[in-house]
Amino acid sequence: MRHSLILSLVVYLVALSSPTFAGEPPTPGDKSAKPYSSSSTGASKEEVQQLRGELASQQETMASQQKTIEELKAMVSEMAQRLGTIDARVLPTAGTQGAHVQTLGYTPSLEEALYGGAASGQTDLVPQKAPEKKPPDKFEFSYSGTKVQIYGHSDVSYDYVDNGISAAMEATNPLLTTPALVARANNGWLGQVSSNLSYFGVRGSHKINDYLTGVFQFETEVMMSDTPGPTSDLQCKYCLGSRDTYVGISGPWGAVKLGKEDAPYKKTTTGAFDPFINTIGDQRSIFGNSGGDNRAEFMGRISHAIWYETPTHKGLYASILFAPGQNRSSDNGAYPRGEPNCAGGNGAFTLSFANKGNVTEGADLYGLVGPNINPCNDGAFGNVVSLAGTYRGYGLYAFAGYEHHGNVNRDGDLIGVDNESAFKVGAEYTIKASGTTPSFVYEHLKRSNSQTDERLNERTRPLATWLAIRQKLTKQDTLNFSWIHAGKSPGDPGFCTAVSADGATCTDALPLNTVNNSANMYAAGVKHRWSRNMTSYFVYARQANHPDAHYDLGAVGHGLIVDKKDFTGTGFPGTTLQGISGGLTFDF
Secondary structure (H helix, E strand, C coil): CCCHHHHHHHHHHHHCCCCCCCCCCCCCCCCCCCCCCCHCCCHHHHHHHHHHHHHHHHHHHHHEEEEEEEHHHHHHHHHHHHHHHHCCCCCCCCCCCECCCCCCCCCCCHHHHHHHHCCCCCCCCCCCCCCCCCCCCCCEEEECCCCEEEEEEEEEEEEEEEECCCCCHCCCCCCCCCHHHHHCCCCEEEEEECCCCCEEEEEEEEEEECCEEEEEEEEEEECCCCCCCCCCCCCCCCEEEEECEEEEEECCCEEEEEEEEHHHHHHHHHHCCCCCCCCCCCCHHCCCCCCCCCCCCCCCEEEEEEEECCCECEEEEEEEEEEEECCCCCCCCCCCCCCCCCCCCCCCCCCCCCCCCCCCCCCHHHHHHHHCCCCCCCCEEECCCEEEEEEECCCCEEEEEEEEEEEEEEEHHHEEEEEEEEEHHHHHHHHCCEEEEEEEEEEEEECCCCCCHHHHCCCCEEEEEEEEEEEEEECCCCEEEEEEEECCCCHHHEEEEEEEECCCEEEEEEECCCCCCEEEEEEEEEEEEEECCEEEEEEEEEEEECEEECEEECCCCCCCCCEECCCCCCCCCCCEEEEEEEEEEEEE
């Protein structure tokens, strides 16, 4: 339509410029025109005056028309100039969300020249590819207002490890009665492939209103390298819901959840805080571990629990968890109701009132197992309270945590039933200019002494320290170091020299503070991030146990623990364990 407008304007200008334009008088050069003369026409005086008036009117009209012609010429000139320069413009392309592209070999229409928009119909604009959208960080979808996320973590490593048991130590094993049996031992360095707390999970949420949102999660461990099966304590680690699993309600006020979850005390020093999480250098080999071996009583997942999480406010966050013991035994020596093993994951025992050992119904269990019919006598606890507070901001992460286990059964250590607790504080600070992150943690473990013989008490450890450094080498590479020290405890159950007739109490033991069960664990390694999802790592770790100490490497976190045991399951204190490990992780 605007093309037609321009053509009409041009025709009009030409018509105006023509000497035969309607109403224009003949020019003096026109020989065919007859002069206006009164003598030739015999016109009267009145007619001459009328002709002069008409001529004056035509001259005014011509002046007005000439002005209009000049204005139209100026408009056409301006439009021609815009048409001549429009090829150099950069126009937005649909689908680029504000990005701009060059228009190569493109002749715009008048509509585009005047209004800057894309004209309808085909053009010779070079097709432009819209920028690719950044993939989401999470694998999630929505259904009927419910957001669901599927997530997972894979961690598999190759380890070359040494249990530190020498031939001289093996010769003292009471289960090996002949040199031929001793020769069966394969101690020292051993290669292994380990799946390290790999897991798979589904979580979701559904908004109820502005103040309430329903949440849920199911998570289970995945065995990446070995064949899944029941564990020694009758757990099903590879069944759906074996890891953090809950249902709850959240809102601006925080969240309340019910199910099973890593205790708040544990969470403060796991995850990104530990540079060697789930490797043979994992800090849980000592921290939260009150007796050594491969069990960290205060770094665990708490079953049948209810907990509250505050919202984060100016970097501050806190959570508190409570779990009832739900035990029909007053000393917590039985299995908690609904659980397949002892509280704390210790003391596997298949002969019980739950008939887990396929004993004939009505059999004399008391006669089969002796005076202590309850199997959970090596650290089983009752009610649990765990709480923690953290602060993040300005490169600083600081925390404090406390956990209490009620009526812990230590009949197996000859120190009865009593309360145990743990307290720790720590912090890390990232120096942005150098990419250096040093961290320090102090922990104090305590067993109440109301019923405890302190000469046998290895569960009180007043001093444990942890120093770690993470150093960024590049955007993808980090160098890590850590040193953890476990202080001595007042006593040790192994220091009992005589027991009562029923074997329930110690009648004589070595004096207090003669035990030397301190230890030092060192770790060094490098981690490389290949992408947002995938990393590789290399770690060397060394556990130097003093003569009476019996700490392992990779306790709780690493799949195949480097322990101080031989092929018969006999453990030896005072060993130095070490290993090198390289692995890959993948997250989605």
